[in-house]
Amino acid sequence: MSSNQLLKDINVCHLFKKERNRLNLSQKDIADFLGMSSKQVSRWETQIAIPSDKLSLLAGIGFDVNFVLTGQNYDSLVIATLHGSNLQTSHEDLVAVPQYDLAASAGGGALITAEHPIARFELSNRWLKQNNLHNKRLTVVPVRGDSMESTLFDGDLTLVSLIEDQTEAREGVCVLRFDDEVFVKRIQYDFKSKGYNVSSDNKAYSDFFVEAVDIENGRFNVVGKVERVLQRTKF
Template identity: 40%
Template sequence: MALQDGESDDGARSRLVTLAAQRGVSLSALSALIGRNTTYLQQFVRKGSPRKLEENDRRTLAEFFGVPEGDLGAQQRSGVLAVGQGSAVLAPTVRAVAPEWADIPRLPLGASAGPGTLPAEEIPSGRLRFNHRWLKGQGLEPAMLTVIEVEGDSMEPTLRDGDEILVDRTPRPLRAGIHVIRLDDVLLVKRLEPGPGGTLRVISDNTAYPRLERAISEVEIVGRVVWKGGRL
């Protein structure tokens, strides 16, 4: 499947689309995985811009899908010519080492643990690095993860203003826990519990804030909070 010298990069684009469909991951999510804006890979596939994936981007995507980099446009050879004492010999190809770290994009959305914030444009403002082995052990896919910052005090002492949280956007059956949600057009981080009659309890860990009970249809679950980091 690897592209050979001189072969069109259309093969890399079609292969990327196929791999994304097989894994059930959007091009927008993959763009975020490599720290690009959400339309980056869509433009690569549909408009041919950029003409080729950059080496670091290609390596990250190949490692995520578990395929050779050649599938995504890297030129691969069975060996290289090495000139020795007056003769040329075929030296073995050096294999690339899979990256140890995953760079998870920070999105400047501000999940509010207080009054709530309006959603901002989802363009990464930086990246936070996590160990691939740790993520795998937690059952987490890097392309489905986002880091955002908590605003407000309604989730204290669990989450404090300025904490960063890792949000898993993988579709899963709902279970009790802390989630990022959209409610009444604002983004919130709250504890969710199933309620009676098709409702959800929307809970602030800070007892100074009231509990809410809303119909499930009124609550858009963005993702589950699976990690937090912040200052002591």
């Protein structure tokens, strides 16, 4: 192992521990979540870097994966307000992901005011490749409302892959457009009726069905798939 690689691994160990402390999680909490020993988690913080597959799993309990890999926390991820299509990055190993003013809502919906980039996030190209996201057209979308709790919470920042072909998103948690409103909901395509069942993970909200006619006349479409939560507001 080269001295540069050793230094990089030590830095990841340090950032992993720092992120665990930020979330007020013990080594045992991490070990129990992953189904392994606390001794192994301790080794990740002192000797060897955490395997990428385990780190990806920890994103499910709020770990800021980008921070562990790059040292950039949530505050430093928002690099600048964008002007036009300027997506230059500060380092060749980073990929610029724009945030659009879609105001995606996980509650009753939110009126779209614009679709121009308003900010950008710099994500590790290595992390994107590890999660099979490097060839996708990505954007960052904030969640508004509580209808997707306990999957998504008000204020969460989600990484969304935008789609052009509606067949790419037949089910799962997606960003949807209905008329002038945008929602984050769970969908399932009904092949018989050619419509969508739309549901909320928070059962206080009613499910509904989108008819084929609303799709055909352009009132409804799937904007993209929620791939990851970049930053959680609740743990």
